[in-house]
Amino acid sequence: MPELPEVETVRRGLAPWLEGALIVNARINRKDLRFPFPKGFVKALEGQRIESVGRRAKYLLIALSNGMTWLSHLGMTGSYRFAEFTFKDASRYYEPKVDEKHDHVVLTLEHPEHGRSHLIYADARRFGFMDIFKSEADCAYLKDLGPEPLSNAFNAQEMAGRFLGKKAPIKAALLDQRVVAGLGNIYVSEALHRAHIRPDCPAGALVAKDGKPSARLELLAQGVRTVLIEAIEAGGSTLRDFRNSDGGSGYFQHRFAVYDKEGEPCPTPLCQGTVERIVQSGRSSFFCPVCQHGPEERR
DNA sequence: CCACTAACCTGTAGGC
DNA sequence: TGCCTACAGGTTAGTG
Numbered sequence: 001m002p003e004l005p006e007v008e009t010v011r012r013g014l015a016p017w018l019e020g021a022l023i024v025n026a027r028i029n030r031k032d033l034r035f036p037f038p039k040g041f042v043k044a045l046e047g048q049r050i051e052s053v054g055r056r057a058k059y060l061l062i063a064l065s066n067g068m069t070w071l072s073h074l075g076m077t078g079s080y081r082f083a084e085f086t087f088k089d090a091s092r093y094y095e096p097k098v099d100e101k102h103d104h105v106v107l108t109l110e111h112p113e114h115g116r117s118h119l120i121y122a123d124a125r126r127f128g129f130m131d132i133f134k135s136e137a138d139c140a141y142l143k144d145l146g147p148e149p150l151s152n153a154f155n156a157q158e159m160a161g162r163f164l165g166k167k168a169p170i171k172a173a174l175l176d177q178r179v180v181a182g183l184g185n186i187y188v189s190e191a192l193h194r195a196h197i198r199p200d201c202p203a204g205a206l207v208a209k210d211g212k213p214s215a216r217l218e219l220l221a222q223g224v225r226t227v228l229i230e231a232i233e234a235g236g237s238t239l240r241d242f243r244n245s246d247g248g249s250g251y252f253q254h255r256f257a258v259y260d261k262e263g264e265p266c267p268t269p270l271c272q273g274t275v276e277r278i279v280q281s282g283r284s285s286f287f288c289p290v291c292q293h294g295p296e297e298r299r
Numbered sequence: 300c301c302a303c304t305a306a307c308c309t310g311t312a313g314g315c
Numbered sequence: 316t317g318c319c320t321a322c323a324g325g326t327t328a329g330t331g
Binding site (some may be wrong): 002003006034035058063073074075076125127129130141170175184185186187236239282283 | 316322323324326327
């Protein structure tokens with residue numbers, strides 16, 4: 001579900017409550033999500049203090065006092081929330097309200113300022129996954145990731161190097177996490193619209209023969225950056241049931257230019273186009289056939 | 300190495 | 316209301 005802006009929103013929501021907290025207890029309600037939990041996962045968390053809540057691409061990276069890092073990917077439907085409580089009438093006894101069907105991980109936290117809480121990871125489709133590692137080099141999920149799109153390592157020149165000679169459509173190239181890490185189906189459509197590039201344009205067509213990025217590739221690098229920054233500022237996009245850890249929703253979905261806008265007018269000033277939907281490698285792409293162009297250099 | 304498909308799961312929206 | 320199909324923000328494994 002979540003792309004970089006949604007994961008960053010989750011990170012910002014969790015950090016103040018997690019950083020400094022002691023993991024008193026950890027529990028997993030099944031042995032796998034998308035992949036099996038690594039062996040020793042629960043034991044590696046229990047008794048540790050959380051030092052920081054970070055992010056790389058779409059991965060949450062939680063640094064622990066034992067030097068290990070807990071990695072969490074939300075897949076399509078993963079979410080974190082703090083438990084509500086069920087009070088048992090007969091006594092003062094109460095317990096966190098857990099849905100056995102979709103709540104797969106429960107951590108009991110003790111925070112020096114915020115006190116005790118129960119952090120719950122829910123994931124209906126179980127496309128999410130978790131890992132624990134000592135250094136990033138040991139983590140198969142992280143080692144092939146491309147540059148962070150909001151870092152200086154990501155720019156048109158760098159992309160040009162990867163796209164030179166590539167026949168794959170630009171849509172597929174941008175979804176490839178080895179090219180740039182953190183984009184997904186929504187923000188690829190939005191960035192391509194900003195750069196006036198059709199999603200089915202071959203990636204290599206955006207690079208000159210001498211390996212220099214075209215004007216539209218420069219525009220694309222800028223479009224990727226601005227759409228992500230704007231989406232993070234808006235708290236991400238809420239489709240279906242995405243919730244941040246406060247139970248609130250983002251509002252960037254109200255600013256989509258083309259994503260899920262099939263049949264609606266293109267919002268580019270003076271453009272008379274109508275948004276179209278095509279399917280590429282099994283996934284929807286949305287674009288304006290009037291102001292987004294293929295290999296021919298125009299805008 | 301590249302490009303494409305299928306698979307992993309469940310929930311929901313829309314058509315009839 | 317119910318049934319059936321299509322589709323969903325991601326990633327990996329397998330095929331040619």
